Amino acid sequence: MxxxxxxxxxxxxxxxxxxxxxxxxxxxxxxxxxxxxxxxxxxPGRRPLQVVAADVRRLARSISLVPTGAPMARRRALAAAYDDVLVEAATLLEIPHELRTTPDGPARDVERLRLLAALEGAGLAVQG
The missing domain is CATH 1.20.5 (Single alpha-helices involved in coiled-coils or other helix-helix interfaces)
Structure with a gap:
């Protein structure tokens, strides 16, 4: 048992x-x-600020040199890439922005210009 x-x-x-x-x-x-x-x-690590600044200048130049008869897809792709690089630069410099949430149109253009001025004020060379 x-x-x-x-x-x-x-x-x-x-x-x-x-x-x-x-x-x-x-x-x-x-x-x-x-x-x-x-x-x-x-x-992935963050890209150096110098590389991001060079991309900002390169894309700004590319946007200004788009020919008149270029397809709208090319213009929008360049604008989207430019916005992404601006946001990346703002993140690296800890500048507050609302570029991602602002709808397309004049409001987004104003926010883009405000962010460019803030980046330039922080010492980033955005004009080449």
């Missing part, structure tokens, strides 16, 4: 130990997978 009770008690103890260890084992496996993922796909 004692042997079956000991077997049942041992089985219950093993099951309880397995249940208790599942949390730490899962946390260990998740940490290991996260380390592998970060080693495989490193987060």
């Amino acid at each position: 004692h042997v079956p009770l000991l077997q049942i008690g041992g089985t219950v103890a093993v099951i309880a130990a397995l249940i208790a260890w599942t949390g730490p084992v899962f946390r260990w496996a998740r940490r290991k997978a996260e380390r592998r993922r970060t080693a495989r796909y490193p987060t």
Whole structure:
């Protein structure tokens, strides 16, 4: 009679130990997978401010040199790239802006000019 009770008690103890260890084992496996993922796909760093400033000047020049008969898709693509670079420069210099949330049109043009003036005021050479 004692042997079956000991077997049942041992089985219950093993099951309880397995249940208790599942949390730490899962946390260990998740940490290991996260380390592998970060080693495989490193987060990209920020570009240097000089490179961003050169892109601002280059894209401003490209926008001003778009021929009259150029497709609208080209103009919009250049404007979108220019806005992205302006936002990147503002982020690097910690200048508040609302360029991403401003709708297209005159309001966005005004916000773009305000951001350009703020970048220039912060010491970034935006005119080449």
